[in-house]
Amino acid sequence: MRIFKGIAASEGLSKGKALLHVRSTMVAEKQHIMAWDVKEERHKFRTAVEQAKKALEEHQGPEISAEPAEILQTHLMMLSDPEYLAQIDEYISTNLVCAQWAVESVTNSMVALLEDSPDEMLKERGVDFKDVSLHLLDALSNRNRRTVKNLTEDVILVADSLMPSELFSMDKKHIIGIALDGGGRASHVAILVRAFNIPSVIALGTASQKVRDGDEILLDGNYGEIVIRPDLTAVQNLNERYARWMEHEQELRQMIDLPTMTSDGHEVLLKANIQTVSEVDSAKEVGSSGVGLFRSEFLFMDSEGGSTEEEQFEAYRQVVQAMAPLPVTIRTIDVGGDKVVSGMGIDEKNPILGWRAVRFCLSRKDIFSVQLRALLRASVYGKLRIMFPMISGVEELNAVLHLFEHVKEECRIENIPFDPDIQVGTMIEVPSAALCADILAKKVDFFSIGTNDLIQYTIAVDRGNEKIAHLFQPFHPGVLRSLRMIVEKAHQANIPVSLCGEMASDPLCSVLLAGLGMDELSMGSQSLLQVRKILRSVSFEEAKQLADHVLEMDSYLTITTYIREWMHDRFDHFTTI
Numbered sequence: 182m183r184i185f186k187g188i189a190a191s192e193g194l195s196k197g198k199a200l201l202h203v204r205s206t207m208v209a210e211k212q213h214i215m216a217w218d219v220k221e222e223r224h225k226f227r228t229a230v231e232q233a234k235k236a237l238e239e240h241q242g243p244e245i246s247a248e249p250a251e252i253l254q255t256h257l258m259m260l261s262d263p264e265y266l267a268q269i270d271e272y273i274s275t276n277l278v279c280a281q282w283a284v285e286s287v288t289n290s291m292v293a294l295l296e297d298s299p300d301e302m303l304k305e306r307g308v309d310f311k312d313v314s315l316h317l318l319d320a321l322s323n324r325n326r327r328t329v330k331n332l333t334e335d336v337i338l339v340a341d342s343l344m345p346s347e348l349f350s351m352d353k354k355h356i357i358g359i360a361l362d363g364g365g366r367a368s369h370v371a372i373l374v375r376a377f378n379i380p381s382v383i384a385l386g387t388a389s390q391k392v393r394d395g396d397e398i399l400l401d402g403n404y405g406e407i408v409i410r411p412d413l414t415a416v417q418n419l420n421e422r423y424a425r426w427m428e429h430e431q432e433l434r435q436m437i438d439l440p441t442m443t444s445d446g447h448e449v450l451l452k453a454n455i456q457t458v459s460e461v462d463s464a465k466e467v468g469s470s471g472v473g474l475f476r477s478e479f480l481f482m483d484s485e486g487g488s489t490e491e492e493q494f495e496a497y498r499q500v501v502q503a504m505a506p507l508p509v510t511i512r513t514i515d516v517g518g519d520k521v522v523s524g525m526g527i528d529e530k531n532p533i534l535g536w537r538a539v540r541f542c543l544s545r546k547d548i549f550s551v552q553l554r555a556l557l558r559a560s561v562y563g564k565l566r567i568m569f570p571m572i573s574g575v576e577e578l579n580a581v582l583h584l585f586e587h588v589k590e591e592c593r594i595e596n597i598p599f600d601p602d603i604q605v606g607t608m609i610e611v612p613s614a615a616l617c618a619d620i621l622a623k624k625v626d627f628f629s630i631g632t633n634d635l636i637q638y639t640i641a642v643d644r645g646n647e648k649i650a651h652l653f654q655p656f657h658p659g660v661l662r663s664l665r666m667i668v669e670k671a672h673q674a675n676i677p678v679s680l681c682g683e684m685a686s687d688p689l690c691s692v693l694l695a696g697l698g699m700d701e702l703s704m705g706s707q708s709l710l711q712v713r714k715i716l717r718s719v720s721f722e723e724a725k726q727l728a729d730h731v732l733e734m735d736s737y738l739t740i741t742t743y744i745r746e747w748m749h750d751r752f753d754h755f756t757t758i
């Protein structure tokens with residue numbers, strides 16, 4: 182039996198068999214070979230090419246949609262490209278190195294050449310070559326990076342890391358738990374596992390190396406723990422925790438139809454964050470006051486979604502109509518960072534500070550205008566609000582608003598109806614935007630604070646890196662001062678402020694956020710009732726006092742300890758980060 186402690190990423194408990202999903206990185210080990218081994222090494226390489234092709238061909242089928250099918254076809258063609266294969270053969274014999282090293286070296290120089298090209302299509306080819314080389318490296322190292330599809334029985338997926346796009350392509354019906362070596366609680370993969378309601382633990386270090394396929398695993402997504410090959414006591418323990426958790430869930434269900442009102446009558450609107458159209462159901466089930474954040478970029482990753490104007494319009498219409506008359510805030514595409522969507526040509530050395538969100542949209546106005554049109558068209562079906570991600574200053578906001586006016590004008594000319602009073606807002610998630618909140622507030626109808634990024638950029642701590650997850654501190658005085666300032670500036674300009682980062686879903690933060698004056702909190706539906714329960718049992722006065730008090734403190738350690746004790750004195754049970 183082995184126990185691993187990580188970060189609780191999505192609540193729930195599961196018991197099941199492990200399905201290992203590990204992948205090679207592009208880091209191959211350089212091994213020299215003797216001249217007489219060249220033939221064998223080349224043979225190994227050619228066998229790997231055939232294996233990689235076979236693995237790719239297994240994914241072909243009638244159920245696969247057009248775009249992935251095209252990518253698959255391109256990758257298969259690359260694996261048959263005589264020039265690419267001959268270069269690797271030659272690299273092995275001239276440099277007397279192992280096949281892995283040859284694959285990596287040849288691919289890297291090809292990718293570098295392609296990336297330098299001004300042609301977007303060629304740049305994109307570089308990404309494809311990298312992908313293809315990963316398949317080759319997998320085959321050469323006998324590691325199986327399978328796409329998890331057509332599962333016939335329930336499994337607990339154990340992986341070293343997982344990309345949001347990979348999770349989308351998986352057969353999630355049978356995934357009853359996910360255990361990841363890497364990740365942070367505010368990473369997009371963690372946000373998605375919560376959205377899909379899959380109990381998950383992340384930042385488990387080296388757990389995947391200790392698991393074999395088929396091992397029995399106990400996973401506790403509430404406490405952030407997995408047990409590999411458990412003994413009887415561990416199983417009994419899990420069963421007891423499960424019973425307690427069910428009781429707690431039952432209690433929370435009583436909150437469904439109640440308003441989120443403090444004991445002295447101050448209302449904080451609780452809204453839902455969604456990534457897919459189908460999540461609207463859970464948002465409604467928990468009695469949310471609308472959708473506070475629809476991460477529209479995931480439509481481009483979801484094979485059921487799509488990216489044409491018509492497909493987007495349909496998705497937005499469905500959400501807006503389903504929630505009407507409650508408002509739905511749709512955020513324009515926030516690709517880049519850890520959200521790479523194939524076909525968009527994004528592959529960067531420093532993606533978190535790179536071509537993301539509005540930066541991408543403003544240089545790909547073709548894609549952006551299509552989205553704005555689709556949003557305007559959907560706006561007549563209910564109450565739709567639009568917001569822009571990663572705005573860093575007034576120039577970007579002006580450029581975005583200018584384009585928006587232009588698209589509106591086009592719609593008017595074409596007699597396409599849209600809501601003339603449609604509200605627009607900006608996310609505040611870049612420190613420069615926080616510092617310029619007074620300037621930005623004059624130009625929009627609302628703010629929504631993205632603390633996942635705001636914390637990441639304020640403390641300079643990668644939100645997805647488990648090695649520095651302990652530094653990702655919502656209670657850092659720098660973060661709290663920033664939040665206070667944003668709220669003050671917004672209220673001075675008479676616009677409301679929402680907070681839609683993961684901080685909104687953390688029960689430990691609820692009272693403080695209300696006390697700071699947030700008008701709305703938007704979070705995964707999973708957490709909404711817990712936050713409602715907490716806010717209903719405190720007064721706005723004491724929440725404000727709590728906020729004032731901790732804002733006088735000088736370290737996140739002191740603030741965290743103080744808030745933990747404050748909460749424990751009042752609540753017997755709540756789950757926290």
Ligand code: PEP
Nearest residue numbers: 610631632633634681682
């Ligand atoms: C945020 O940054 O807090 C946010 C809500 O946006 P995302 O998590 O998609 O970056």
Ligand code: MG
Nearest residue numbers: 610631633634
């Ligand atoms: Mg963000």
